[in-house]
Amino acid sequence: MKTLTILKYQWKDLFRGKWIIGYGLIYLLVADAMIRFGGTGPKAMLSIANVMLLLIPLVGMIYGALYLYQSREFTELLLAQPLNRRTLFWGLFGGVAMPLALAFSLGVGLPMLYSGIIATSPIVSVLLVLVLGNVLTLLFTGLGFWLALAFFNDRIKGLGFALVSWLFLAILYDGLVLLTIVTFGDYPIEKPMLALALINPIDLARITVLLNFDVSALMGYTGAVFSRFFGSMLGMSVAAGCLMIWLGLPLWRSVQLFKKKDF
Amino acid sequence: MRAFLNIAALILWMVSQVQLVSARQLTVAPNGPVSSVKEGIALASSGDTLVLKEGHYDEYDITVDKPLTIIGEGQVVIDGNRKGFVLVITADDVTVKNIEVRHASTSFMEDYAGILVENTNNTVIENVTLTDNFFGIYLAKSSNALIKDNHITASGGRETSSGNGIHLWYSKDIDIQGNYVEGHRDGLYFEFVEGATISGNVSEHNIRYGIHFMYSDNCRYEGNTFRDNGGGVAVMYTQNVEIINNRFEDNWGSSAYGMLLKEINRSQIEGNEFVNNSVGLYIEATSRNSIKKNSFRQNGWAIKLMANSTDNRFTENNFIANSFEISTNSRQNYNAFDNNYWSQYEGYDLDKDGIGDVPHRPVRLFSIIVEKHPPSLLLLRSLLIDILDAAEKFMPVLTPETLIDSQPKMTKIL
Numbered sequence: 001m002k003t004l005t006i007l008k009y010q011w012k013d014l015f016r017g018k019w020i021i022g023y024g025l026i027y028l029l030v031a032d033a034m035i036r037f038g039g040t041g042p043k044a045m046l047s048i049a050n051v052m053l054l055l056i057p058l059v060g061m062i063y064g065a066l067y068l069y070q071s072r073e074f075t076e077l078l079l080a081q082p083l084n085r086r087t088l089f090w091g092l093f094g095g096v097a098m099p100l101a102l103a104f105s106l107g108v109g110l111p112m113l114y115s116g117i118i119a120t121s122p123i124v125s126v127l128l129v130l131v132l133g134n135v136l137t138l139l140f141t142g143l144g145f146w147l148a149l150a151f152f153n154d155r156i157k158g159l160g161f162a163l164v165s166w167l168f169l170a171i172l173y174d175g176l177v178l179l180t181i182v183t184f185g186d187y188p189i190e191k192p193m194l195a196l197a198l199i200n201p202i203d204l205a206r207i208t209v210l211l212n213f214d215v216s217a218l219m220g221y222t223g224a225v226f227s228r229f230f231g232s233m234l235g236m237s238v239a240a241g242c243l244m245i246w247l248g249l250p251l252w253r254s255v256q257l258f259k260k261k262d263f
Numbered sequence: 264m265r266a267f268l269n270i271a272a273l274i275l276w277m278v279s280q281v282q283l284v285s286a287r288q289l290t291v292a293p294n295g296p297v298s299s300v301k302e303g304i305a306l307a308s309s310g311d312t313l314v315l316k317e318g319h320y321d322e323y324d325i326t327v328d329k330p331l332t333i334i335g336e337g338q339v340v341i342d343g344n345r346k347g348f349v350l351v352i353t354a355d356d357v358t359v360k361n362i363e364v365r366h367a368s369t370s371f372m373e374d375y376a377g378i379l380v381e382n383t384n385n386t387v388i389e390n391v392t393l394t395d396n397f398f399g400i401y402l403a404k405s406s407n408a409l410i411k412d413n414h415i416t417a418s419g420g421r422e423t424s425s426g427n428g429i430h431l432w433y434s435k436d437i438d439i440q441g442n443y444v445e446g447h448r449d450g451l452y453f454e455f456v457e458g459a460t461i462s463g464n465v466s467e468h469n470i471r472y473g474i475h476f477m478y479s480d481n482c483r484y485e486g487n488t489f490r491d492n493g494g495g496v497a498v499m500y501t502q503n504v505e506i507i508n509n510r511f512e513d514n515w516g517s518s519a520y521g522m523l524l525k526e527i528n529r530s531q532i533e534g535n536e537f538v539n540n541s542v543g544l545y546i547e548a549t550s551r552n553s554i555k556k557n558s559f560r561q562n563g564w565a566i567k568l569m570a571n572s573t574d575n576r577f578t579e580n581n582f583i584a585n586s587f588e589i590s591t592n593s594r595q596n597y598n599a600f601d602n603n604y605w606s607q608y609e610g611y612d613l614d615k616d617g618i619g620d621v622p623h624r625p626v627r628l629f630s631i632i633v634e635k636h637p638p639s640l641l642l643l644r645s646l647l648i649d650i651l652d653a654a655e656k657f658m659p660v661l662t663p664e665t666l667i668d669s670q671p672k673m674t675k676i677l
Binding site (some may be wrong): 178193 | 541542635637645646647
């Protein structure tokens, strides 16, 4: 109950800031443009998924960290009240992550609705984009919180780490994977490769998108390990499971840090 | 006596004339006076019509050695019980209609078939259902046959224990229309065939190829659908084929191609749809063909073009939402691309003439990386890969410099 009250204040604060509305508008514009120019085929959904994979981790992490820094006084004020710290944490987290998820869902969902793409394209790909977007939002806001709590007194460090983590997970990590593949290409590296991909949440989300939109290409791969992994429900369920672990881990660490923190 | 002989001769002559003019009709029924097909054929003479009444006939190696018309009435099943061939046609002008042929024998030595047609002319096989035969319809050294509206299914598990649906060998001027083939080794198989027309057939869920086509010049296939076959469709070692308005879809696998072209020359490939295949069109050692007005949608690779193919011309094709548009194995290219629509095209059209102002490079750097290091396929749609691709597009170092469409269309070609 108290969590909800905190949530409510957070929401009011966020919407007063207009930032969140702008964030939703970006998705609205992107999705609208993609559908308008990409046609109602799978191409539009794929482009939206691509933008989502790029933008959500960045915004989620930066905004998560930033918000915790900004609402420091508010948090300290609330801590003076007879409040459970766990309750307070979930109030704060929900107050940021849920509006972000909502902005994404509305921004992407509305163009799909009024363009009618929701009826014409397979329901699985629509659901995939929406669910994956929401999971990624929660995941990366959680990561942002974790970083902010770990470097609570040094904003520059916290935000810097958030930015670098994004750069690492989104680009550099794939570079390392590519390098590994090129270097150890002569060895049976399929299983380690799959494991490597499952470690990075952005890659995980990307592979889930691939499983939906590029199966025909993935099935063209000669290795048995890949085709068995990608060709069955196994791939989807393993990817979903790993994403859930990734969702839980930063939040669990954050709660730990938040409970012990001396503000 | 002499007069009597004369009259007898006259009568005999007249009878024979009557027979020539109006053929007799013989009826075979499971519980009638003539109860087996073999008996019926033995009793019939050339040009007769054999009507099979509804029922189940357990017979095999039925040889049709005179021009007959064999027509089934109702549910007529001839069951070979896996003992040999079922129907063997060795005479000209034989017509088989409206029956079902089941269970030809399976063998590693002999090509047992539901219907074997050998050394004949003018055979018609129409509206026949072939169920669970080793080979379905097998034509050897025959010409002018019509194979129409047959339904050919089998459930062979492996390549070795399964034969082809419609198998043609050394035949000429064959018309194959509106058949349905499923679950065989190759749906349709052509070797040394001349001038065949294959139209409106559906060949799906076969173990190897939907159609396997070799050394068969001057053939035409039109309006067929090939779906979910183990290896897709293979067309090899042939000149002057017309492949028009066919559909190739859902062929998934590491060696599955919508259509594989190997050593095909001077042929037309027009108006086909390649949808949802691992590789839409695989081209190897193939020259001087026109590939025009085809649609490639949602394939892993729309076209894999091997560098030993030359002088092919790709015009007015649609490439829509494929993971890779074209991949190749060399920096050399001797083929021409123009006026295609590429959904991955990122250029602009300032003069509004419907043609993009900058050329399109359909070979991505990433497709070359994947060709060399297959596991890197896992990085598809990664931001890093997009950045690498963009860099390569500005300054091609690894991708073939001449494989470009200098006049890419801005909108889909209808």
